[in-house]
Amino acid sequence: MLLEIENLAVEVAGKKVLKNINLSIGEGETHVLLGPNGAGKSTLFLTILGFPQYKVVQGSIKFKGQDITELTTAERVQLGIGVSFQTPPSIRGVSVRDLLKIESHQDMDEDLNPRMKELADQLKFSDEFLDRDVNYGFSGGEVKRSEILQLLAQMPDFTMFDEPDSGVDIENVELIASEIGTLLDKDKPQGSRKRSGLLITHLGYILNFVSADKAHVLIDGVISCSGNPTEILEDIRKNGFNGCVECAQCL
Amino acid sequence: MDVLSVRNVYEDAERAKDKKAPIGADVTIENFTDETLNAIDMIDDLDDLNRQTKKDLLKVGVDTDEKNRSGSFLQVDQSNIFTNNAMSNSVEVMNIGVALDKYKWLEDYIWNVVKPDADKYTAKTALREQKDGINSGYFVRSLPGTREVMPVQACMFIGEEGIMQTAHNVIIAEENSELHLITGCATGDDISSAMHVGVSEMYLKPGAKITFTMVHNWAEQVEVRPRTGVKLMDNSTYINNYILTSPVSTLQSYPTAYCDGENSRAIFQSIQGGKKDSIIDVGSRVLLNAKGARGEVISRAVSQDESKIYSRGHLAGTVPEVKGHLECHGLVLDDDSFIYAVPELEASSANLEMSHEAAVGKISEDEINYLTSRGISEEDAESMIVRGFLNMDITGLPDELAEQTQNMIDMSVEGM
Numbered sequence: 001m002l003l004e005i006e007n008l009a010v011e012v013a014g015k016k017v018l019k020n021i022n023l024s025i026g027e028g029e030t031h032v033l034l035g036p037n038g039a040g041k042s043t044l045f046l047t048i049l050g051f052p053q054y055k056v057v058q059g060s061i062k063f064k065g066q067d068i069t070e071l072t073t074a075e076r077v078q079l080g081i082g083v084s085f086q087t088p089p090s091i092r093g094v095s096v097r098d099l100l101k102i103e104s105h106q107d108m109d110e111d112l113n114p115r116m117k118e119l120a121d122q123l124k125f126s127d128e129f130l131d132r133d134v135n136y137g138f139s140g141g142e143v144k145r146s147e148i149l150q151l152l153a154q155m156p157d158f159t160m161f162d163e164p165d166s167g168v169d170i171e172n173v174e175l176i177a178s179e180i181g182t183l184l185d186k187d188k189p190q191g192s193r194k195r196s197g198l199l200i201t202h203l204g205y206i207l208n209f210v211s212a213d214k215a216h217v218l219i220d221g222v223i224s225c226s227g228n229p230t231e232i233l234e235d236i237r238k239n240g241f242n243g244c245v246e247c248a249q250c251l
Numbered sequence: 252m253d254v255l256s257v258r259n260v261y262e263d264a265e266r267a268k269d270k271k272a273p274i275g276a277d278v279t280i281e282n283f284t285d286e287t288l289n290a291i292d293m294i295d296d297l298d299d300l301n302r303q304t305k306k307d308l309l310k311v312g313v314d315t316d317e318k319n320r321s322g323s324f325l326q327v328d329q330s331n332i333f334t335n336n337a338m339s340n341s342v343e344v345m346n347i348g349v350a351l352d353k354y355k356w357l358e359d360y361i362w363n364v365v366k367p368d369a370d371k372y373t374a375k376t377a378l379r380e381q382k383d384g385i386n387s388g389y390f391v392r393s394l395p396g397t398r399e400v401m402p403v404q405a406c407m408f409i410g411e412e413g414i415m416q417t418a419h420n421v422i423i424a425e426e427n428s429e430l431h432l433i434t435g436c437a438t439g440d441d442i443s444s445a446m447h448v449g450v451s452e453m454y455l456k457p458g459a460k461i462t463f464t465m466v467h468n469w470a471e472q473v474e475v476r477p478r479t480g481v482k483l484m485d486n487s488t489y490i491n492n493y494i495l496t497s498p499v500s501t502l503q504s505y506p507t508a509y510c511d512g513e514n515s516r517a518i519f520q521s522i523q524g525g526k527k528d529s530i531i532d533v534g535s536r537v538l539l540n541a542k543g544a545r546g547e548v549i550s551r552a553v554s555q556d557e558s559k560i561y562s563r564g565h566l567a568g569t570v571p572e573v574k575g576h577l578e579c580h581g582l583v584l585d586d587d588s589f590i591y592a593v594p595e596l597e598a599s600s601a602n603l604e605m606s607h608e609a610a611v612g613k614i615s616e617d618e619i620n621y622l623t624s625r626g627i628s629e630e631d632a633e634s635m636i637v638r639g640f641l642n643m644d645i646t647g648l649p650d651e652l653a654e655q656t657q658n659m660i661d662m663s664v665e666g667m
Contacts, residue, residue: 051620077626085624089617093639103625133639150625 001062002027002158002196003048008059010040010047017043018221021059025158028193030184032207032229033200035218036241041200042086044218045160048198049083050076063158082156082183084147086163086200090135096146097130103153116153123149123179140167148179159183159197165206177209186211204233217244260367264377267368274561275503275532278474280375283415283446286329288385291410293332297323303440304408311435311466312659313406319651321431322403324389326418328411331387341397342430344405347419348386357390360421364452364480364509372448372476376417388418388450393430393459400649402431402464407449409438409473415446422451424459424487431652432461433659436475437468444472444500451479455487457512462648464492464656466663469499471527479506483515485541490647491517492656495531496524496663498558503532505563510537510544510573518547522641522660524667525558525588534563534593539573539603546575551641553667554581554588562590566605567597577607582614582640584633638664 003025010018017040025031035041047054048061050073060069068076100116101108112130120130123145135143144164151159164180165173180186185193199206207229215229217236225232225244235243271277294300297315300308305315308325317323322344323335331346343350351357367377379385389405409416424430438445447469455461461481469475481489489508508517519535537546548564566575581590594607614636622632641664645656 049624051624053616072629073620073623074626074628074632077624083624085621089615089621091618091621091636091639093642094622094635098635099625102627154626 001025002064004062005048006059006062008047008061009057010043011055011057012043012053016057016221018047021223023216023223025196025198027196028185028190029213030197030199030211032204032212032215033198033218034204034215034232034236037202039218040221041218042162045083045162045198045200048160049073049081077156080157082151082154082159084144084151084159084161084164086166088135088143088147090133090138092133092136094134095131096125096134099134099150100130100153103150119152120149123175125149141169141172144168144176145172148176151183152179155183157195159195160200161197162200163202164199166202173206174209177206180210184210207233217241219244260362260377261381263366263368264374264381267374268371268378270368270371270374272370272372272476272503274505275476276501276530278446278476278501280371280415280446284413285379286411286414286416288387289330291327291330291332297325297333307437307439307468308406308408308435310662311406311437311468312433312464313404313435319401319655320404321399321401322391324391324403324405325408326387326389326406327408328414328416329385329387339399339401341394341399341428342403343390343392343394344403345390346386347388347390347421350390350421351386357421360423360452360454361419364454364482365450365478369478373450373478376419376448376450379417380419385417386419388420390421391430391432392423393425393428395425396427398429400429400431400651402433402652405432405434407436407447409442409445409447411445412442413444415448418449420449420451422453422461422463424455424461426456427458429460431649432463434463434465435468436465438470438473442470442473445470446474447476449477451477453479453481453489455481455483455489455515457485458487459484460488462490462492462652464659465494466659467495467499467502468497469502471498472500474500475502475504477504477506479504481506481508481517483508483510483512483517485512485514487512487515488647489517491519491535492645493519493521493533494660494663495533496522496641496667498527499529499531501530501532505534505536507536507538508546509540510546511540512544513541514543515541516545518647519549520643520645521550522643522663523550523552523560523562524641524664525552525554525556525560527556527558529558531558532561532563534565536565537567537575539566539568539575540570542570542572544573549578549643550580551643552579552581552590553584553637553641554590555584557587559589560591561593563593563595564607565595565597567599568603568605569599571600571602573603575605579607579609580640581611582637583611584614584637634667637667641667
């Protein structure tokens with residue numbers, strides 16, 4: 001298993017938000033995390049990422065066989081975890097170009113390497129745009145594309161996407177989906193995929209463009225259901241998330 | 252008039268010799284020794300300076316190769332050891348004493364926009380001039396209708412332990428001329444304690460523009476009291492950039508621009524990085540005294556260790572149809588650090604527009620988290636955010652100078 005979460009419980013500001021979470025993601029697999037607002041989807045993401053506000057009070061997170069529960073965020077990222085945020089903060093004086101250089105392990109004094117320039121172009125960013133302060137005054141779509149571009153610089157082994165399609169117009173959803181495909185080895189035959197991912201999606205629209213191997217439904221801090229993404233989505237569309245509460249047997 | 256004004260300066264200064272400054276810690280001037288005028292020999296070339304001094308000067312933007320400069324002036328302690336006035340037909344650079352001999356009319360500009368009795372530091376400078384004939388400092392003037400895009404560089408350097416350096420600078424931009432200055436102040440590496448008082452008076456004639464970029468790099472036990480006044484006539488523009496990111500004992504300054512001309516405009520941009528136990532008290536004041544005048548004061552302050560930063564700004568609108576904006580942002584990095592932001596708006600007429608925004612706080616956790624999620628360590632993330640915060644876009648410089656200034660800022664914030 002690439003990522004193994006066992007019996008995880010998490011507190012934020014003294015309040016228990018996640019309980020008894022068990023989740024395993026193998027090499028080359030793409031999983032989807034579904035659930036209503038406030039269910040704890042982002043908390044699970046940020047706990048895997050290791051943000052200090054998210055206190056693991058029980059259980060463990062293993063990545064590539066190593067227990068990473070006590071590692072800092074930067075250390076986890078260096079092991080090969082990456083994330084695209086739904087609403088990242090803007091930082092004055094830190095340009096997209098600077099970040100891309102750091103993420104692609106380039107020397108800060110060098111020009112941005114041609115591969116990154118090409119990728120920026122693919123994601124419809126002009127050279128001038130790269131000099132803008134990251135996320136500062138970006139449109140919703142620009143934020144999402146910039147997040148994806150930064151991940152392409154990193155090429156993590158395991159990538160988490162928090163609502164990658166929210167606020168993106170239809171024509172750009174396909175562009176973003178295709179780059180997510182690159183990040184998850186979707187261009188390779190299923191058996192030879194190495195990179196894995198976890199997608200948070202509220203409505204599942206992105207799943208029309210990115211195939212997933214397994215879906216999990218998170219309700220009230222508990223994974224109430226796991227299984228075939230198409231079937232689960234179908235069910236949610238018909239019966240809402242309440243159907244998942246009742247359907248404990250699909251576990 | 253001459254005789255009278257000379258005597259007035261002397262009398263005013265004499266009366267104010269014990270007058271404490273309204274703000275800032277009171278410095279006991281008597282703890283520092285007076286240097287004699289021109290105790291150090293002149294040099295023929297800035298290249299003759301030793302390597303360490305060259306490095307110290309470069310840190311504050313003074314290039315000893317004089318590349319891309321239109322003039323140079325170097326004062327060490329109380330001696331003007333180098334002046335290069337031959338680089339441009341548009342600007343004059345000389346020692347203030349030489350200028351006073353050459354131009355009788357210069358008397359009218361001396362102690363006009365900074366008063367000798369403002370406090371004991373101005374009084375001391377005036378008394379040394381009047382009593383001891385110590386005319387130190389530079390005179391820079393751009394000739395009418397000229398536009399020299401390359402800057403004049405001027406440097407005040409302290410090389411002797413325990414001294415008090417005084418300087419009286421006069422800058423005049425004649426009608427429809429453009430003048431750029433880079434001024435650096437620094438101390439030699441072996442200096443621990445000294446004092447610097449620099450009086451600067453600037454005059455912008457109608458349609459003139461001055462940009463004045465100042466970088467300070469003092470030693471940890473140096474007391475610094477610059478005193479600056481700027482007078483703006485019709486349609487003139489003054490842009491002041493101030494950068495301080497190295498430790499100092501106490502530094503207090505409150506440059507004031509008098510927008511007396513219609514449609515005149517003054518912009519102050521400052522970057523202050525407080526370190527160790529520095530006490531930095533820097534303000535900028537713009538008096539909007541004529542129709543259409545505009546003032547902008549923008550500052551970024553970062554306080555770390557046990558430093559204290561007082562970041563002041565004052566805009567006063569005295570007539571209708573003036574506009575002003577004040578912006579003060581501060582980051583407090585340690586529990587022992589301190590920032591006191593004092594933005595003041597004063598309106599004494601109807602139909603004017605003035606605003607301010609001030610925000611002081613710690614580094615945003617979200618921003619740190621975001622950078623760590625890209626594999627950057629928490630420590631590196633913090634310093635990236637601080638550098639980004641301080642590294643503001645300086646506006647109003649010609650392209651040639653903008654890049655150099657950006658490099659100077661990059662270099663200054665690098666160590667933060």
